[in-house]
Amino acid sequence: MRRAILVTLGLSAAGAVFGAIAGLVAQVAWMLLEWDGWFRYPEVLVFGAGMGMIAGAVLAPLTAWLLMRHVPLGLAFGGTLLGTVAGAAVGATMGSLPGAIYGGFIGYAASALVLRFRVARPPRAVTRSTERQSISS
Numbered sequence: 001m002r003r004a005i006l007v008t009l010g011l012s013a014a015g016a017v018f019g020a021i022a023g024l025v026a027q028v029a030w031m032l033l034e035w036d037g038w039f040r041y042p043e044v045l046v047f048g049a050g051m052g053m054i055a056g057a058v059l060a061p062l063t064a065w066l067l068m069r070h071v072p073l074g075l076a077f078g079g080t081l082l083g084t085v086a087g088a089a090v091g092a093t094m095g096s097l098p099g100a101i102y103g104g105f106i107g108y109a110a111s112a113l114v115l116r117f118r119v120a121r122p123p124r125a126v127t128r129s130t131e132r133q134s135i136s137s
Helices: 002-034 042-066 073-092 097-119 128-136
Strands: none
Touching: 002 042, 002 073, 002 097, 042 073, 042 097, 073 097
């Protein structure tokens, strides 16, 4: 139980970091497309990073445990980061900040599902003959 809690906390921390990166990139994309004042108010970028950090800290452990248990960790974080940024960029082209936020969530979910069904390999079942071979070796 202790190990599962530590792993969950680690996933949450990594999700917060990658979520902050994705949120920051999504915020910059939206600001470049829709708002000319971003260079005068760089503190607005904190909003995107903060939203991404909160979402990543919550969503990373959930999707890691529920959907992507058998996806390599680097691929899981990298793939969902790219999916989130791509979805947010598409949402940003719709002309609103909520569009970028919803697009990021949709991109995250879509990339997690793709990774789950395309990349994840279920663990091998241990058969009696496999057990006998490993015991006799």
